[in-house]
Amino acid sequence: MVTITDIARALGITPSTVSRALAGSPRVKEKTRIAVERKALEMGYERNVVAANLRKGQSHIVGIIVPRIHREFFSNIIGGAESVLNQAGYNVLICQTMESKDSEIKALKTLRNYRVAAVLISHAIGSTDSRDIKEIIGKDIPIIQFDRVYPDLPGAKVVGANCDGAYFATKHLIQQGYKRIGTLAGYMSSLAFVERLAGYRLALESAGLPYDNSLVFYDTLVRDQGYEAAKKALASGCDALFSAGAFSALGAVDYLKEAGVRIPEDFGIVCTSNEGFTSLMTPSLSTLEQHPFEMGQAAAKAFLENRADTQVIPMELHIRQSSQRIQQEEFSCNHLLNNNQWQK
Amino acid sequence: MVTITDIARALGITPSTVSRALAGSPRVKEKTRIAVERKALEMGYERNVVAANLRKGQSHIVGIIVPRIHREFFSNIIGGAESVLNQAGYNVLICQTMESKDSEIKALKTLRNYRVAAVLISHAIGSTDSRDIKEIIGKDIPIIQFDRVYPDLPGAKVVGANCDGAYFATKHLIQQGYKRIGTLAGYMSSLAFVERLAGYRLALESAGLPYDNSLVFYDTLVRDQGYEAAKKALASGCDALFSAGAFSALGAVDYLKEAGVRIPEDFGIVCTSNEGFTSLMTPSLSTLEQHPFEMGQAAAKAFLENRADTQVIPMELHIRQSSQRIQQEEFSCNHLLNNNQWQK
């Protein structure tokens, strides 16, 4: 592999000048810069970023930690972040935590060992407080949190308008005439879910409906959990559910279909996360679009612009069959899908 | 940040001994090794992998290049590869090419600059030959290809049983009594698609049906392309389609529904890639499961075991509504989904 020393030797100059020339420093003459660039091309030089990173004590890698890469929500976030970061000359090291705290800690340590320029993270369900994180990533490495964030951890944050979104989703169910609306609330260890629950409650109370804790089904995130929760919800006399996750809603639909409950006539559902499948299943699921691609872009920009504030990305309610029992204007599914990368 | 030099100073020994102690070298006394380990823990030492990599001329990063991360097929491959690689102490740097040749080349150069231990790659549609790749990644870096491979590029390969899969899928359509079966063939620049087309043709010919090139719809991969191709297919009198991709099949269904064609009564469809949505849409899509998670694991193992052969991962036909017009045994969707990570 050819190094700057090789180039320097070939041109009868020193490595420092070559380094500066390639970096476009004003301290080197135009003529030599061109000579160096030509020679570098000719010899097939490629910068050893490992060496450069060591010297500079910092890399051009940004670490992204997500619970699971294959959820569209997260892979779209990664896509959005990557699009911005690549543009700025950064590369992306991805770690999955599989929702486990230990994996999250291990991932943070790994990224620190690589001296990444920043960490973008959405916490695992199993991760319950910011203490370890604070300890592992000191002031050296900027940490940008998205979606699932710890408010007490300093640094930029990008979150969805969870409370607002849940509020409007629940309000929509109320407007559709559902009377006893439960919720698949997710995990209360995560603020995102706490806020959604708050929005749900607010909608009920501002409509004069009672908030009944027995209709709140906690620890519901994956398909099986949704299935089980729907069983209980139906037994408790629910006629609608607001789900804080898409896969749990899918599980709920599984059960309701099995139980012969008609959707949306007898039972309404709205869920968070506009995963691709939600528009394709029967009945199609009404969802809260979280704009993950934009969230990823915002998180990346927050790092590049060195921000430390919290950005709130609005959610958008997509009303589909699962909650639309009063027919209103027609809904175009294609239009929505064009907003994301999903069909590519 | 604490270094081995700090530890050495604290113990009154040299960095080399500390390095060897931490590496578990037999050249260091048991007692000092324990002392070093204790001190390292106490001082909160974390190895600077950048420095180590520079010295060793090689990193513990494996680069993975895929067309698009948010396709379940690829994100599951990444998940599979990661599960094996993490176990072995490697981390994963992911690059998306967005199906463009330039991005693929750029990604390869980036990974080479990082002196990655290996590259796992599935080629972009836009990438048409192995010349550039051969040039960029010399003999220094092992390159493991999966799914979309160049046969003339040396090194390990992991592919699906494309020909077999397409053969059985098409045969199934024939058995269901469809008479004029077309195919959404994908891009012929990729061997995977060429093989699927061959399997499709083989099935037709071995059933005594004519292979009609006007029923082969090329350059079909994304939803829109499937939509347009289905239009032409219907106009050409097709009554069934084998699609080499899942999203193009989705587009085809879009059009057929719009045109009022009944599936599977008047028109049958089978497609490759058991993406999550295929089992949820109406009609549910019959698919060829490619076992992407296992493919990813196989690719990672091929690197770790230093193999250079080609492994073929069998495909599995999931018969669902879109092709089942002769009712046979009941099909359990849950069973299949349990095979992958999708519902988590």
Added chain:
DNA sequence: CAAAATAATCCAAACGTTTGCATTTTTTTC
């Protein structure tokens, strides 16, 4: 107990860059 063999540690160079400071070369100024 001295010599030889072995074990443990140290020394110093290396990996390929970057960068503050010193030095040399070129240009400007009177």
Added chain:
DNA sequence: GAAAAAAATGCAAACGTTTGGATTATTTTG
């Protein structure tokens, strides 16, 4: 044309680790 100023380049250390060979400490052997 000499002194001063500015521009371009060179020098050498540094980033933190690894590692072959040299050195020192310890154990074994006759």
